Structures are given as C-alpha cells and as structure tokens.
Amino acid sequence: MNPDQVLKAFAAGELTLEQAKSRLLGQSIVDAGCAQLDMHREMRAGGPEVVYCEGKTPEQVAAIFTEIHNHSGRVLGTRARPEHLEGLPEALGASLDETSGLLRVGPDPEPRGKVVVLSAGTSDLGVAEEAAGTARFLGSGVERRYDCGVAGIQRLFSAMDAVRDASAIVVVAGMEGALPSVVGGMAAPPIVAVPTSVGYGANFQGLAALLAMLNSCAPGIGVVNIDNGFGAGFLAHKINMQAVDRD
Structure with a gap:
C-alpha cells in the first residue's frame, strides 16, 4: 500500500490513526x-x-x-x-x-517546462551532461547548448534564442568562470552557475571559477559547488517545476 492508498484508507475509516501512522512510518525508511x-x-x-x-x-x-x-x-x-x-x-x-x-x-517521465544547459567548452561536457541528465530524469524538458564560452563569444549569441522561454538556465564553465556573468546580463531566467575544475594552475581546480561566479556583478545568479552538475540540474528542475505548476 503506497502513501496515497494509506491516506485514502484512513479517510475512508478502513485504518485507524495509529495504523495509518505505523504504515507510513514503516514505509518511509527502508534498510x-x-x-x-x-x-x-x-x-x-x-x-x-x-x-x-x-x-x-x-x-x-x-x-x-x-x-x-x-x-x-x-x-x-x-x-x-x-x-x-x-x-x-x-x-x-x-x-x-x-x-x-x-x-x-526506469523511463524518463513526460517532459514539462524547459531548462537550458549552456557550457563554456567541450572540456566541461561531463559536468554539463550531469546537470542535463539529472533535470531530464526528474521530469524537466532540457535543451543543451554547448561550447559557447566567452573566448568565442559570438557562439553564445546564437544560443541566446533558446533561453528566452526557459524557466531556468544552468551555465557550466571552468577557466576564469566568466560565462554566467555574460549570460546573466543578457537573459531573464534565473541562472544556476556551475564552476568546473577545468583550467591551468591558477584555476586552482575550479576555485578561481567559483570565486568569479560568487562575485558576479550580474544579478539573478546562484552558484553550486565545483563540478556539481547534479546539484545544478536538481535545483534548475525545482525552479522549472515552480514555473510549470504556477502556469
């Protein structure tokens, strides 16, 4: 009996309060x-x-x-x-x-809403795919736009049309971590920034990108931990679901 069935059985008088509590608590944690x-x-x-x-x-x-x-x-x-x-x-x-x-x-659920995942470079692909795959598994529609970092900023401009109707944008970047600031100055949806450990020595395994994203002058940017594509995808999904349910 799943939680909904337990509650319905309690509402119908088929279970006492103590029986319902016992079943729900017994199902909540599995060893x-x-x-x-x-x-x-x-x-x-x-x-x-x-x-x-x-x-x-x-x-x-x-x-x-x-x-x-x-x-x-x-x-x-x-x-x-x-x-x-x-x-x-x-x-x-x-x-x-x-x-x-x-x-x-198991199968992915029917996609709802839209999360866009942008990555600066091909070296950031693993983290970007962790974010995209997580959001899609949870039920968000996902659009990917990769290799559009600031070193060739014209590549970013061609991706901006994709973000205008998104509920959330995940921006993944290593090196100096500048991409979220640029996107934040151009796009309305909230941004989940992900610093990666991609970069040379003074990148300090992603610390430089993390500090750059935390110090961004563009408003509307939240930052997750270094290489935490999962956390970014999960957060972007929750933002997306808030927007979908509100509509």
Whole structure:
C-alpha cells in the first residue's frame, strides 16, 4: 500500500490513526543493509533520493538500487563507474552514461517546462551532461547548448534564442568562470552557475571559477559547488517545476 492508498484508507475509516501512522512510518525508511533509504523524499521534497555511487562498492550500489527500484521503479545514481553497472541485476535494465557518470533505471517521465544547459567548452561536457541528465530524469524538458564560452563569444549569441522561454538556465564553465556573468546580463531566467575544475594552475581546480561566479556583478545568479552538475540540474528542475505548476 503506497502513501496515497494509506491516506485514502484512513479517510475512508478502513485504518485507524495509529495504523495509518505505523504504515507510513514503516514505509518511509527502508534498510538496505549498507544504507537507510528515504522512500518518502520525493513526496516531501519534490525529488527522489539519488544514489551517490562514488566510494561505494558495486555490491552496495546494487543493494541500494534494488530497494529503490522495488519501491518506485526508477533510480538515478551519480558518479558511477562501469563496475557499478556491471554489478546491478540484469533484470533492472540499467544504463550508464560514461560522460556524465549517471547510472539510470526506469523511463524518463513526460517532459514539462524547459531548462537550458549552456557550457563554456567541450572540456566541461561531463559536468554539463550531469546537470542535463539529472533535470531530464526528474521530469524537466532540457535543451543543451554547448561550447559557447566567452573566448568565442559570438557562439553564445546564437544560443541566446533558446533561453528566452526557459524557466531556468544552468551555465557550466571552468577557466576564469566568466560565462554566467555574460549570460546573466543578457537573459531573464534565473541562472544556476556551475564552476568546473577545468583550467591551468591558477584555476586552482575550479576555485578561481567559483570565486568569479560568487562575485558576479550580474544579478539573478546562484552558484553550486565545483563540478556539481547534479546539484545544478536538481535545483534548475525545482525552479522549472515552480514555473510549470504556477502556469
């Protein structure tokens, strides 16, 4: 019995208050042996529990994926490697995108709204794809415009038409991290900026780009952590859903 069914049964008088509370609490956390899984997160917070695969063994990832799949039929993992895919039961029908490191089970929902993902250079592709794949898995429509950094700014101008009807823009850049400021001065939708660790020595593994984005003079820009495409995609999706539901 899923949470909606429990509540309907309680409303119909088929369950007592204590029985309903017991069932809901019993379903909220599932013990996978190596992890305590929050099965009510999507209902409560607008997005499901996502598996961070880095640092986990293939056996641990398999146990977690199996439990979440049994509950919802769809699972997303980040920072996954081929051995994580190989360790999953074949019946799950999982797929791994090695560019983004996203490990997925289940179909994407029907896309709603629009998130645009812009990247400065091809070297930023992995982080950009993590953002795009996350937003799409969660249910947002996604449009990608890559390799449009400020070193060849004319490439950005041709991408600007795509962002005008977007609910949110994810802007991914390394080196000096200037792209979000430029986009922020040209586009109305809120921007989620993602600094990447792409760059030479004084980039300090993304710290220079992070500080540039935090110090941007263009308003309407929020910044996530270095290389955190997942966090950017998740946030852009939530912004997008607010706009879709308001319409």
